[in-house]
Amino acid sequence: MVGCSQKSVAEILKKHRLTGTVRDLAIPGRLRVTTKRQDNLLVRKCKKDRFKTATQIKAEVLSEYSIKLSTSTVQRRSHKNWKTEEWARVVFSDESRFLLYTNDGRAYVRRMKGEEFSERCLQKTCKFGGGGIMVCGCFCWSGVGLLWKVSGNLKTNSYIDILENALIPSVDLHSLHSDWTFQQDNAPYHMSKGTKQWFGEQKIEVMNWPAQSPDLNPIENLWDHISLRIQEKSPSNHSELWNAILRLGIASTLTDSIL
Structure with missing residues (x-):
């Protein structure tokens, strides 16, 4: 009825029961x-x-x-x-899309003269990767945070929903308390007025991230590792793709829809 997750409803009711507001x-x-x-x-x-x-x-x-x-x-x-102890207080975040089918680029084939268009010498491809799954995640010195499965295009409201229901629980999971810094890139919904207001209300320090610079976010290495392992498993549908993502070392998961 109100367009929010079941978890959000439960938390609001619990807060009202305990505090009266x-x-x-x-x-x-x-x-x-x-x-x-x-x-x-x-x-x-x-x-x-x-x-x-x-x-x-x-x-x-x-x-x-x-x-x-x-x-x-x-x-x-x-x-x-x-120094190391200062970077250890940073929570790195990013979004990544994992495609169902990927093309590694140029492929070589051994063929006889005149077999350029023979079916035995052609490799089938799928435009746009056959669809995929977009996820949002974070990690810090002590480990990974909660993984959020994204539906549709991310905007300010949906991004704040992720911050409330995935980032904050991830910080609590690793007992970072108040002495931590959040990293994000300069995507429009990251830098919107509403998102900045939310960070201010939550008193969360956000790291300045330079525009048009090499992407040095270490979480990219994690995404790359997961992508390579997914290719090895060759999932044939979105359900298998999502299960493969979950099995690749990321134990804690959340989704914006009921699984």
Whole structure:
């Protein structure tokens, strides 16, 4: 009747039963201590002198702008200088489409003269991959998060639905608490006003992702691994394709429709 998942209905009823309201509860954790403008200031200072330490930049900012920052805050605003423990607090995310049929490209065949169009020497193909399944997932230092099966085209509302029902439970699953950063690319529904508002309300820090840059998101390696393994299994329909995706090391799953 209301167009949301069964899980969402259950959570809202549970919240009302326990608190007497359906409003979002306050999320614990420290507020972000710098503004977007201050973040840009820190990045400019880092680029101006690559040999300055975070402690020196912190002192400059305090002296010139009377902004009190911790050394760790300065370090977190410059990803290039991050250490392992800082990257370990990042939750990487991405969407990927797995096709039912794939074509690896050029194929070679041994044939006799005049057999160019013989059926025995031709390889059948399927345009557009025969359809496929789009998924949205995330992972962090401690493991993978929940996998979401996407139906239709992603827009702001459907993306926020994924964040609420897959990202937040994934963060809870790995006990990241409030000290974590979310990574996403610059897809339109990622950068929309509604999505940014949601992140602000949830007090989630989102990593700045440069436009028109090489895709260095490590989750791409996971998608590539799954794609290669799916080709080995040769699924013949969408049901077999979805089951193959689930069996390839991703145990926790959610879907926007009842399975």
